[in-house]
Amino acid sequence: MGTIKIALVGIGNCASSLVQALHHYGNPSQATESAGLAHPMLGNYAVSDIEVVAAFDVNKHKVGKPLNKAIFATPNNAPKFGDIPGMKIIVQRGPTLDGITPELQELVEESDAKPVDVAAKLKESGAQILVGLLPSGASEATHFYADAALKAGCGYVNASPVLLASDPEWAQLFRSANLPLVGDDLMSQLGATALHRALLDFLVKRGVRIVESYQLDVGGGTESLESLHRARDQKRSLKTQSVSAEVPYEVPVTAGSSDYVYFMGNRRESYFYLRGRYIGDADFKIDLRLISQDAPNSTSILLDVIRGVQIGFDRGFVGPIDAVCSYGFKAPPRSYPLSLSEAIFEHFIRSTRPI
Ligand SMILES: NC(=O)c1ccc[n+]([C@@H]2O[C@H](COP(=O)([O-])OP(=O)(O)OC[C@H]3O[C@@H](n4cnc5c(N)ncnc54)[C@H](O)[C@@H]3O)[C@@H](O)[C@H]2O)c1
Numbered sequence: 001m002g003t004i005k006i007a008l009v010g011i012g013n014c015a016s017s018l019v020q021a022l023h024h025y026g027n028p029s030q031a032t033e034s035a036g037l038a039h040p041m042l043g044n045y046a047v048s049d050i051e052v053v054a055a056f057d058v059n060k061h062k063v064g065k066p067l068n069k070a071i072f073a074t075p076n077n078a079p080k081f082g083d084i085p086g087m088k089i090i091v092q093r094g095p096t097l098d099g100i101t102p103e104l105q106e107l108v109e110e111s112d113a114k115p116v117d118v119a120a121k122l123k124e125s126g127a128q129i130l131v132g133l134l135p136s137g138a139s140e141a142t143h144f145y146a147d148a149a150l151k152a153g154c155g156y157v158n159a160s161p162v163l164l165a166s167d168p169e170w171a172q173l174f175r176s177a178n179l180p181l182v183g184d185d186l187m188s189q190l191g192a193t194a195l196h197r198a199l200l201d202f203l204v205k206r207g208v209r210i211v212e213s214y215q216l217d218v219g220g221g222t223e224s225l226e227s228l229h230r231a232r233d234q235k236r237s238l239k240t241q242s243v244s245a246e247v248p249y250e251v252p253v254t255a256g257s258s259d260y261v262y263f264m265g266n267r268r269e270s271y272f273y274l275r276g277r278y279i280g281d282a283d284f285k286i287d288l289r290l291i292s293q294d295a296p297n298s299t300s301i302l303l304d305v306i307r308g309v310q311i312g313f314d315r316g317f318v319g320p321i322d323a324v325c326s327y328g329f330k331a332p333p334r335s336y337p338l339s340l341s342e343a344i345f346e347h348f349i350r351s352t353r354p355i
Pocket of ligand 1: 009011012014015056059094095097098099100132133134135136137138141159160185186187221222223294295298
């Protein structure tokens, strides 16, 4: 089917794991289900079909550096799982806008280079899809890059919780430009939201009445710091809505990032509490703790989403692609229970029907 040319904006921890995975699983013998990939092949696309052709950031330690070096620059702390040979892609300076908050200024040194014309650079690179990995809550920056994608004729993947695919105006702009758009707020492979939803789905299917539930987490990446300050309420609301979609009746649920602990590095600890009743009003409680690495948790789904957008492109899908959004994101335009969104995604991949 040919190569999927992508550009990355935000060379933080998610980008680090993604670029490492592209190299590591670029060798087809490594790209098997047992290696942590949900789909070694998605439709006709292998992981090795994805190629990064451009990258943008604002951090002094990343701008002007080859991508293989920039992904390990401070303050990134994603685990390193393989050596990456030199890459020709040099990280370009994008406009900062609201990308660096006062809380992040101690950790992120802003580049003094002049911002490039992002839309022109995207066009020049031949990118088909712009993958937005901007900080949570950076709405001006997210809107700027989405607009650059429109000008350059690229589809857009919005991993951040800023609403784009779920915003009818942005959805219409991409529809009118005949370009696909997917989002919002990427779902992790074994993230707290996915696990919480799976637990609730299990309980609902067993006929158990859920009385109340929460899921709170702490982490040490810049993303956790952002989630604590400017994006706390929004993240909490999106995660809570996503989790609540699993229960077919009203139930008190709270889900969201709670704190930042600097020495945790890229580790995230998520605490789950579920209380309910089953036959004869017998009650139960579940207390669980999930300890995971944040950045690699985003990678398998991101690889599926990128290939899903390309399949959408191949079949002429424009605007938000429902099947990809509900499978890969916590705040899609339309939410379904987890098992149904997975079934819809698999059907979309297998279908050969153009629109
Ligand atoms: N498992 C996960 O890690 C996960 C899951 C779901 C969603 N997400 C979302 O993915 C996004 C990225 O997460 P992350 O952990 O990689 O964040 P991060 O903080 O590690 O990286 C963000 C990057 O964006 C750069 N940036 C800031 N402003 C910019 C601008 N104007 N132009 C270009 N670059 C700019 C920063 O310098 C940094 O390199 C976040 O919005 C997060 O909520 C992550």
